[in-house]
Amino acid sequence: MPHDPVAPSAAEAKVRRRADFLAGCAPATRRIHGPIVDLAASRGHLNPRGLGHARAFSDLGSLGQSSVGFETLGDYEAADAAGRAPYGGAEYGVVQSPEADAVGAKFAGLHGGAGAIVCGSGLAAIATVLDAFAPTLVLIPEGIYFPAWRYMAETGRAELLTYPAGASAEAVGALLAQAGKRVAPRDTLVYLEAPVSGTFEIPDIAGIAARAEAAGVRTAMDNTWASHLRFRPLDHGIDLAIQATTKYEGGYGDTPSGIVVARGEADLARLRRQLRISGHGAVSPQTCTRLFHRVDGAKARLDRHAATAAALMGWFETQAFAAQILSPTRRDSPYHGRFQAYFGAGNSLFTVAFDEGLPAGRLHAFVDALLLFRVAESWGGHVSLVLPVHPRRDPAMLPTGAMFRFNAGLEEAGDLIADLEQAARALVP
Numbered sequence: 001m002p003h004d005p006v007a008p009s010a011a012e013a014k015v016r017r018r019a020d021f022l023a024g025c026a027p028a029t030r031r032i033h034g035p036i037v038d039l040a041a042s043r044g045h046l047n048p049r050g051l052g053h054a055r056a057f058s059d060l061g062s063l064g065q066s067s068v069g070f071e072t073l074g075d076y077e078a079a080d081a082a083g084r085a086p087y088g089g090a091e092y093g094v095v096q097s098p099e100a101d102a103v104g105a106k107f108a109g110l111h112g113g114a115g116a117i118v119c120g121s122g123l124a125a126i127a128t129v130l131d132a133f134a135p136t137l138v139l140i141p142e143g144i145y146f147p148a149w150r151y152m153a154e155t156g157r158a159e160l161l162t163y164p165a166g167a168s169a170e171a172v173g174a175l176l177a178q179a180g181k182r183v184a185p186r187d188t189l190v191y192l193e194a195p196v197s198g199t200f201e202i203p204d205i206a207g208i209a210a211r212a213e214a215a216g217v218r219t220a221m222d223n224t225w226a227s228h229l230r231f232r233p234l235d236h237g238i239d240l241a242i243q244a245t246t247k248y249e250g251g252y253g254d255t256p257s258g259i260v261v262a263r264g265e266a267d268l269a270r271l272r273r274q275l276r277i278s279g280h281g282a283v284s285p286q287t288c289t290r291l292f293h294r295v296d297g298a299k300a301r302l303d304r305h306a307a308t309a310a311a312l313m314g315w316f317e318t319q320a321f322a323a324q325i326l327s328p329t330r331r332d333s334p335y336h337g338r339f340q341a342y343f344g345a346g347n348s349l350f351t352v353a354f355d356e357g358l359p360a361g362r363l364h365a366f367v368d369a370l371l372l373f374r375v376a377e378s379w380g381g382h383v384s385l386v387l388p389v390h391p392r393r394d395p396a397m398l399p400t401g402a403m404f405r406f407n408a409g410l411e412e413a414g415d416l417i418a419d420l421e422q423a424a425r426a427l428v429p
């Protein structure tokens with residue numbers, strides 16, 4: 001057959017037909033379909049390119065869209081049969097995006113794991129671990145991040161056994177030995193979080209991991225405080241590292257997300273399967289692209305957070321109204337030895353226990369007089385924050401005065417101290 005160089009390809013002909021057809025359609029139809037006339041050029045996505053900047057960072061140009069369109073029924077059936085669409089799932093585009101894959105690969109490298117999954121929040125990452133491995137017994141530290149406890153307690157699927165936040169390996173080993181008489185190792189999970197939110201106790205992480213491994217029990221650790229920069233749980237025998245990447249990895253409070261890094265391939269496969277079941281892997285590509293790049297600058301930020309936190313703690317030390325400062329970076333912390341062994345350097349967080357004689361009204365006035373510190377939850381971002389700490393546990397183990405947790409942001413330390421100084425006038429009569 002003679003080749004006609006000017007004959008349009010089938011795809012080009014279709015582009016023209018579609019454009020002509022759309023020209024005769026109502027405005028509402030044209031607004032939806034008009035921006036994409038060339039379906040092949042849109043790489044399957046149903047929305048126009050250029051919405052946000054995700055495409056610029058992605059080989060495949062995912063815009064995080066729900067539907068993945070196919071040129072023909074045959075294309076769809078072939079992708080479906082292979083369990084593969086342009087990226088991952090023929091059935092539905094939110095299951096996993098190339099941006100999420102890129103973030104997972106990066107964090108797997110940072111932690112030295114077999115692979116990682118990305119979820120829509122730190123809590124979703126924690127929930128995904130519990131759902132994927134479905135333990136019927138979970139050992140948790142006293143003082144565990146409250147929403148993690150709530151998820152475990154309110155789903156009611158697992159019995160929860162609490163160990164002290166600063167536990168020794170022996171203490172957790174004894175609990176494991178007891179549990180082993182009732183529950184199979186594969187149905188048991190040892191869950192760690194260190195240092196614990198607000199009060200910063202640190203258990204014998206490596207010792208606990210060794211006991212669990214010897215008992216054939218899986219371990220997972222919430223490593224949000226440390227991030228990969230201060231601690232790599234897998235290096236210390238932990239099976240699954242969880243991080244709320246909403247915090248230091250994103251750094252500006254605009255990357256709501258969480259990761260789970262698995263040490264082994266089999267665990268990774270279970271986590272991936274769980275994402276497909278639950279939909280927790282639907283993380284916006286904007287979040288993924290921010291996270292992908294921001295994590296590269298996390299060390300400079302974290303070091304600056306830590307230096308500023310140290311300067312602020314130094315100021316509080318000289319104030320009579322500060323009864324105690326809680327931070328594992330301090331030599332007077334009972335966990336300082338473990339802190340040095342595991343983490344080596346601090347972060348943005350510390351807690352001040354105020355003099356118990358201070359009336360509550362004065363403390364309120366102090367916090368309300370602060371001009372740079374915002375009253376807000378979360379931490380690890382550029383803005384300095386303050387929040388009351390209400391640990392849910394034996395008060396005999398805690399300071400008696402009211403406690404406030406500070407997040408040292410990326411502002412100039414001198415400005416933050418000047419702010420504390422002016423607000424502290426509200427503390428004295």
Ligand SMILES: *Cc1c(COP(=O)(O)O)cnc(C)c1O
Nearest residue numbers: 121122123145222224244246257
């Ligand atoms: C913030 C936080 C989480 C959860 O992160 P989200 O993204 O807010 O769900 C989990 N663990 C710890 C220790 C945290 O501080």
